[in-house]
Amino acid sequence: MATIKINDLVKKFPVGKGHFTALNGINLNFDKGEFAGLVGPSGSGKTTLLNIIGSLDTPTTGSTIVLDKSISELSNKQAAKLRNKHIGFIFQTYNLLPVYTVFENVEFSLLLQKISAFERKKAVMMALEWVGLTDKAKSKPNMLSGGESQRVAIARSMVKKPEIVLADEPTANLDSKNSHHILQTMKKLNEELNVTFLFATHDEKVMQYLNRIVSLEDGKVVSDEIKT
Amino acid sequence: MIKFIFKGILRDKSRSLLPVIVISIGVFLTVFMSGWMKGVFTDMIDMSAKFQTGHVKIMTRSYAENQNQLPNDLALLNVEEILTGLNSDYPDMEWVKRINFGGLLDVPDENGETRAQGPAAGRAVDLLSPNSTEADRMNITNSIVKGSLPGKQGEALISNDFAERFGVKPGDDITIFGSTMYGSMMFKTFKVSGTISFGSSFLDRGAIIIDISDAQLALDMEDASSEILGYFKEGTYDDMRADSVKTSFNSMYSIADDEFSPKMFKLREQNGLDDLLTRGENMSGIMVFIFVLAMSIVLWNTGLLGGLRRYSEYGVRLALGENKGHIYKTIIYEAILIGLIGSIVGTIFGLGACYYLQENGIDFSSLMKNVNMMMPPVYRAVVSPELFYIGFFPGLIAMTLGNALAGYAIYKRKTAQLFKELEV
Ligand SMILES: Nc1ncnc2c1ncn2[C@@H]1O[C@H](COP(=O)(O)OP(=O)(O)OP(=O)(O)O)[C@@H](O)[C@H]1O
């Protein structure tokens, strides 16, 4: 049973009087526990596809089934709930909330769920331990390095133990040492917790770690290689 | 979640400081101006009631029409009978007779020749009966500059300005020239018992105050008076009650086509006070409205700017699984919290300022030297219960409304669109 099933997905954006086709007939399945990546030139539709899988956007035609839920049929609230419980996001620019401490940033998605303070604390500290940042719990984001910030973002996406983590260019702002560090962290979480990771990237370093590479060009899948 | 929002407000000063300051100032001004205006109007009503209009006032119909000429030939007759009736019909009010008269004040020298002369504005009130409250009511005792209250008939208080200008001292004689109720010449000499200054040029100019019995004698007004004033025993004016007393009195005693029959007027319908007070009340309303409008616009703008600045925060929160309705709700909660803080601060400062000015009025008498209206010399604010909410709720509403409006732009956007804007 695939975690993500995409059938004949087409995404068009209105541009002026007409529209621009960003995704043009995508058919893809991802299974639980995959460590896969979307690669391709800029504008090929990687982010668009991740956003649809992440229920932040909807298909124009075709279907996208994530964890047995059809993205196009979800209400706003249902989509939010799906993201809150089952999908983690990691961004190129970390996007930590500057006003809150590392602990509070990681805690946020648990605040949206009905989880006791005690349970929240336990989960947050465990997530910080996964990324090796327990000693920075009380720091503010502006006191962290780029690598540390991205590790906090990983902890934030992992704290709810999601089925899927979507990472859009997670290494683009990091140097090579930090890139390898966070990739190792994610690979470890992928193996230990059997979480599905889906990347969008141009980064060769990321590709080294992937066990499946899907290439997009002009909104179409041009190759789909599984590495062994 | 409230705690989370609260932390955000406290830590992100740029999010809270400006709105809190704007609301505090707006609420402060609203509370302060309301308390101040209320105080000014209360003082004006009070002064007018005490010196001129009473809470209600009885005159003859024709006296009322020519009031400013002090036409004592049209004065009320059978005053004692009317007073007896009033005291039994309206026992919760106090009734006093007064005579107002004009004339010339003449200061003689040792030889009895005129040394100085000036127009006199005479007031005759009950100063000598043992239970009289008039001296207190008109604050006469406290306004005496030199000498003392008249202790017996034939004594008078005169304006301190006049006394100083012409070198009149307590103990000196002065003569009043005028005309009696029946139009014949009258002159009477009084001994000055003291000099007086009310601090209001309207009241002080040429003032001479004598006991009512002296005036009745001198002006041939036995059992007559210019007017009878009625006061609620609680001391504050109540327009509804005044209205019902007036209606009942007039239906019993006032004869429509008899120009000498008594007629009662309530405070509000005398001296154009109705106009003034209505305008005052409207002004307070308009002022609050303008403050709220101005605050709302400023807060709407800060809300918009704050919203823009925090687009990426909203984007992340969407991605973390908050739905946009919930985000909109938190924006409003935040506005309510900030509105509460600002409104509380503004109300406290506003009440504080009003309280200070209630205890320590501002003396405007020097500014009102030439004002020809009866105005109290010292103005005070009044701390009234309505001050607790008059600024508070508008402040809260302005903030909430401003942000609800600003946040609605976010709420209306598609999730995907909102999220896109965070990426670049
Ligand atoms: N809301 C939108 N309206 C119009 N066009 C859009 C919109 N979103 C994306 N596009 C277009 O769709 C195409 C695919 O965009 P997308 O962001 O998915 O590319 P990408 O593969 O992630 O590129 P990059 O590697 O630069 O991040 C681009 O040409 C982009 O201009």
Ligand SMILES: [Mg+2]
């Ligand atoms: Mg992209």
